[in-house]
Amino acid sequence: MRKTTLAAFAGLAVLAIATPLAAQAPAAPATPAPPAAPPMWPATVGAAPGVIQSLLVDNDEVRIRRLWIPVGLKQEMHFGGGGWTEISMQMSEGDLQIQVDDKIYRSKKGDVVYQPRNPAKHAYTNMGGNPVEIVIFALKKK
Numbered sequence: 001m002r003k004t005t006l007a008a009f010a011g012l013a014v015l016a017i018a019t020p021l022a023a024q025a026p027a028a029p030a031t032p033a034p035p036a037a038p039p040m041w042p043a044t045v046g047a048a049p050g051v052i053q054s055l056l057v058d059n060d061e062v063r064i065r066r067l068w069i070p071v072g073l074k075q076e077m078h079f080g081g082g083g084w085t086e087i088s089m090q091m092s093e094g095d096l097q098i099q100v101d102d103k104i105y106r107s108k109k110g111d112v113v114y115q116p117r118n119p120a121k122h123a124y125t126n127m128g129g130n131p132v133e134i135v136i137f138a139l140k141k142k
Contacts, residue, residue: 095128
């Protein structure tokens with residue numbers, strides 16, 4: 001009987017030690033939140049619902065915007081505003097499709113896409129499982 005009691009006690013001790021350790025297992029990583037940004041710039045020409053835009057710089061020569069494109073977003077083809085040349089750079093990991101007129105680009109972090117002076121139609125589609133951050137440089141001078 002003594003061996004049975006010791007075995008039962010040892011089993012309870014292992015259970016008591018293992019339970020708190022299992023409860024402290026690391027949590028799965030959360031979906032990244034949009035990056036902190038300057039005050040929100042209203043969604044205007046061509047902005048799809050769910051896109052977050054921030055105006056970083058706007059003067060006589062250049063307009064620089066930061067866009068955060070959520071998972072699953074698919075924009076319709078549209079004309080950009082202003083008639084300016086635009087250069088976009090993907091700042092975060094992700095799988096972004098950029099269509100400019102009849103050309104389709106697959107973009108990853110660090111890639112740059114040139115959009116000639118409008119009237120070029122374009123659209124962004126987030127093809128991956130992560131939100132994508134891009135920065136768009138619009139050159140106003142001709």
